Amino acid sequence: MGRRKEFPLLEKVRISDIGAEGNALARVDNLVVFVPMLIPGDVVDIKIIRKRKKYIEGRAVRFHEYSSDRIHPRCTHFGICGGCRWQHLPYNLQLKYKEKQVRDNLIRIGKVDLPEINPIIGSTEEYLYRNKLEYTFSDKRWFTAEEVKSGIPFGKEPALGFHIPGLFDKVLDIGECHLQPEPSNSIKNSVRKYAIENGLSFFDLKEQKGFLRNIVIRNALDGSVMVIVVFSHDDEVKRKGLMDFLEDEYPRIISLQYIINTKKNSSLNDQDPILYKGIDHLTEEMNGLKFRIGAKSFYQTNTKQAISLYLIIREFAGLSGNEVVYDLYTGTGTIANFVAGSAAKVFGIEYVDEAVQDARINSGINNINNTIFFSGDMKDVLSEKFFSENGRPDVIITDPPRAGMHKEVVKAIILAQPEKVVYVSCNPSTQARDILLMSPDYHVEKVQPVDMFPHTHHVENVVLLIRKQNKNLSV
Numbered sequence: 001m002g003r004r005k006e007f008p009l010l011e012k013v014r015i016s017d018i019g020a021e022g023n024a025l026a027r028v029d030n031l032v033v034f035v036p037m038l039i040p041g042d043v044v045d046i047k048i049i050r051k052r053k054k055y056i057e058g059r060a061v062r063f064h065e066y067s068s069d070r071i072h073p074r075c076t077h078f079g080i081c082g083g084c085r086w087q088h089l090p091y092n093l094q095l096k097y098k099e100k101q102v103r104d105n106l107i108r109i110g111k112v113d114l115p116e117i118n119p120i121i122g123s124t125e126e127y128l129y130r131n132k133l134e135y136t137f138s139d140k141r142w143f144t145a146e147e148v149k150s151g152i153p154f155g156k157e158p159a160l161g162f163h164i165p166g167l168f169d170k171v172l173d174i175g176e177c178h179l180q181p182e183p184s185n186s187i188k189n190s191v192r193k194y195a196i197e198n199g200l201s202f203f204d205l206k207e208q209k210g211f212l213r214n215i216v217i218r219n220a221l222d223g224s225v226m227v228i229v230v231f232s233h234d235d236e237v238k239r240k241g242l243m244d245f246l247e248d249e250y251p252r253i254i255s256l257q258y259i260i261n262t263k264k265n266s267s268l269n270d271q272d273p274i275l276y277k278g279i280d281h282l283t284e285e286m287n288g289l290k291f292r293i294g295a296k297s298f299y300q301t302n303t304k305q306a307i308s309l310y311l312i313i314r315e316f317a318g319l320s321g322n323e324v325v326y327d328l329y330t331g332t333g334t335i336a337n338f339v340a341g342s343a344a345k346v347f348g349i350e351y352v353d354e355a356v357q358d359a360r361i362n363s364g365i366n367n368i369n370n371t372i373f374f375s376g377d378m379k380d381v382l383s384e385k386f387f388s389e390n391g392r393p394d395v396i397i398t399d400p401p402r403a404g405m406h407k408e409v410v411k412a413i414i415l416a417q418p419e420k421v422v423y424v425s426c427n428p429s430t431q432a433r434d435i436l437l438m439s440p441d442y443h444v445e446k447v448q449p450v451d452m453f454p455h456t457h458h459v460e461n462v463v464l465l466i467r468k469q470n471k472n473l474s475v
Contacts (some may be wrong), residue, residue: 007047007048007051008048009045009046009047009048009061010028010033010045010046010047010048010058011045012043012044012045012064013026013028013033013043013044013045013046014026014041014042014043014065015035015038015039015040015041015042015043015044015067016040017040018039018040018097018100018457019032019034020034021457022036022085022086022456022457023035023036024036024037024038024039024040024042026046028056031054031055031056032054032055032056033046033055033056033057033058034055034056034057034058035057035058035059035060036059036085037060037079037085037088038060039067039069039070039088039089039093040067040069041065041066041067041068041069041070042060042063042065042066042067042070043063043064043065044060044061044062044063044064045060045061045062045064046058046059046060046061047059047060047061069089069090069093070088070089071087071088071089071090072088073087073088074087074127074178075087075176075177075178076175076176077172077174077175077177080142080144080164080172081161081162081172081174082162082163082164082165083162083179083455083456084178084179084455084456085455085456085457086454086455086456086457087455091122091126091454094451094454094455095120095122095451097457098120098449098451098457098459099117099119099120099449099459101428101457101459102117102120102428102447102449102459102461103117105428105429105431105432106428106431106432106435106444106447106463108432109429109432109433109436110431110432110433110435110436110439110444111436111439112432112435112436112439112443112444113443113444114444114447115444115445115446115447117447117448117449118446118447118448118449120449120450120451120459121305121308121312121448121449121450121451122451122454123302123304123305123451123452123453123454124304124305125302125304125305125454126454126455127178127179127454127455128178128179128180128181129179129301129302129304129305129453129454130179130180130301130302131180131218131219131220131221131284131299131301131302131303132180132216132217132218132219132299132301133177133179133180133184133216133217134214134215134216134217135160135161135162135174135188135214135215135216135217136159136160136161136162136163136171136203136213136214136266137158137159137160137171137195137202137203137210137212137213137214137215138158138159138160138161138169138170138171138202138203138204138205139156139158139201139202139203139204139210140156140157140158140159140171140204141157141158141159141161141171141172141173142159142164142167142170142171142172142173157173158173158192158195158196158202159171159172159173159202160173160174160188160191160192160195160202160215161173161174162174168205169205169206171205174188175189180217180219181219183225183250183252184217184219186250187215187217187225187227187246187250187253188215188217190245190246190249191215191229191242191246194242194245195212195242198238198241198242200212200238200242203232208232208264209232210232211231211232211233211235211238212229212230212231212232213230213231213232213261213266214229214230214261214266214268215227215228215229215230216228216230216268216295218282218293218295219282220282220283220284220293220303221284221285221303221304222283222285223252224252224254224255224282224283225250225252225253225254225255225282226253226254226255226256226257226281226282226293226295227246227250227253227255227256227257228257228258228259228268228273228295229242229243229246229257229258229259230258230259230261230266230268230271231258231259231260231261232260232261232262233260233262234260239258243256243258243276243277247276247277253277253278254278254279254282255275255278255279255280255281255282255295256275256276256277256278257273257274257275257276257280257295258273258274258276259271259272259273259274259295260274268295268296269296269352271296273294273295273296280294280295281293281294281295281297284299284303286303286306286307286310286334286338287307287310287311287338289337289338289362289366290362290365290366291332291334291337291362291365292332292358292361292362292365293332294354294358296354297331297332297355297358298331298332298352298355299331299332299334300334300452301452301453302452302453305450305451305452306334306452308450309424309450309452309460309462310334310335310338312448312450312462313335313338313339313397313422313424313462314338314339314342316420316422316446316448316462316464317339317342317395317397317420317422318395318420319339319342319343319395320342321342321343321344322343322344322394323343323344323393323394323395324343324344324345324346324347324390324391324392324393324394324395325339325343325345325346325347325393325394325395325396325397326346326347326349326393326395326396326397326416326418327339327346327347327348327349327397327398327399328349328378328382328396328397328398328399328400328405328409329349329350329351329378329398329399329400329401330348330349330350330355330356330359330373330399331350331352331355331359331399332355332358332359332362333348333350333355333356333358333359333360333362333363333371333373334362335397335399335424336348336359336363336371336373337359337362337363337366337368337371339397340363340368340370340371341368343370343395344370345370345371345372345391346370346371346372347371347372347373347374347390347393348371348372348373348374349373349374349375349376349378349381349382350373350374350375351375351376351377351378352375353375355375356373356374356375359371359373360373372390378405378406378409378412379406379408379409379412382409382412382413382415382416383412384415387415387416392416392417392418393416393418394418394419394420395418395419395420395421395422396413396416396418396420396421396422397421397422397424398413398421398422398423398424399424399425400425400430401426402426402427402430403427403430404425404427404430404431404433404434405430405434407437410434410437410438413438414438414441414442417467418467419466419467420464420465420466420467421438421442421464421465422462422463422464422465423435423462423463423464423465424460424461424462425460425461425462425463426452426458426459426460428459428461431461431463435463435465438465440468441467441468442465442466442467442468443465443466443468444463444464444465445464445465445466446462446463446464447461447462447463447464448461448462448463449461449462450462
């Protein structure tokens with residue numbers, strides 16, 4: 001077996017930009033080099049990990065100079081956890097590079113003539129902005145490089161935290177996460193302590209054994225909390241002990257649920273939560289509307305910033321009260337219900353039937369009578385038959401997952417011929433790809449980036465597309 005090729009060390013390389021997936025970027029001998037966890041202005045030696053035709057991937061092995069922009073990360077888990085990888089970058093520069101990411105993708109992939117992009121809307125909260133976190137139990141915690149180098153022998157130690165990026169069976173024990181307000185950390189740490197003291201086994205992800213698998217913590221702006229504990233099998237005495245402990249210790253938990261997940265994978269989409277104490281949902285208020293959030297409901301994880309996002313969507317839609325609106329990938333109907341007061345009728349379409357049920361409940365809670373929700377695969381639902389039965393849309397709002405829209409969905413939108421398409425995306429590259437497919441029929445009128453996830457490279461972007469034969473239409 002041949003030895004793996006050793007690449008030469010790239011010495012004293014100055015980082016000049018931030019590129020794909022939030023990785024830092026430098027140029028060496030006309031080649032682009034991508035390196036994680038650095039910022040422009042850093043000067044480092046880079047070990048090459050792999051070479052591609054057009055770029056190199058590497059990692060920093062020695063610092064010669066730190067960027068003058070670099071700040072000290074708040075989190076002690078920074079660099080290991082995998083989340084919040086921009087904590088060392090001041091927030092104003094995070095916004096600058098997110099806005100640049102949107103522009104670059106629309107020009108490079110979308111190949112569109114851009115209007116002036118509106119300045120990105122920053123999050124009102126840089127920390128403690130999330131309303132949902134999921135932690136994983138593991139019977140064998142991940143040891144940091146410093147711990148390994150110390151020479152101290154380590155045995156198996158339990159962990160309750162986040163997966164190490166790229167390693168499904170490795171979990172970093174998290175002491176404090178700065179993304180979700182209290183009592184999130186307190187609940188997590190108390191559960192870990194209770195489980196260890198009472199002999200509740202943590203899950204072994206490779207061997208598929210152990211009692212405790214996951215814990216999901218959700219919160220609403222009013223301070224109420226939902227906790228879902230996921231067990232690998234049922235043990236009534238141990239389960240009841242832990243659930244009663246949570247009920248006694250945390251009166252803010254108004255929804256206490258559990259799931260028995262006997263599958264090999266940890267996905268909860270196909271699992272049935274069981275209500276242990278309290279009610280089966282949280283209620284969130286947004287711009288005068290109430291939304292019911294169940295154990296598996298999709299809801300924007302940055303509640304305060306979601307209001308900003310939905311106001312932009314409604315503004316871009318420019319509704320007068322007479323329009324038929326299609327809301328694609330409607331989820332639990334938050335956008336559909338948010339715009340319903342300005343439209344004649346709103347049709348929400350979503351693949352997950354449980355989400356559609358929540359959407360209908362959300363309309364009922366708010367006495368909204370002009371929304372109709374359908375469940376099914378988007379590319380199958382959107383057909384000439386559907387258009388003729390329900391009316392062709394004047395406006396389509398689409399908010400697909402990171403993968404973007406299926407080509408058949410793009411074709412269906414073009415076939416429907418709405419005057420406007422408001423495209424909301426959490427992935428500017430797939431958004432740009434889809435806009436390119438629509439470019440023969442639609443032009444980009446407005447672009448508004450919104451930061452939903454400070455300290456990550458992720459950015460939400462809203463684009464208003466207008467049918468080309470209506471370029472002069474007043475928007």
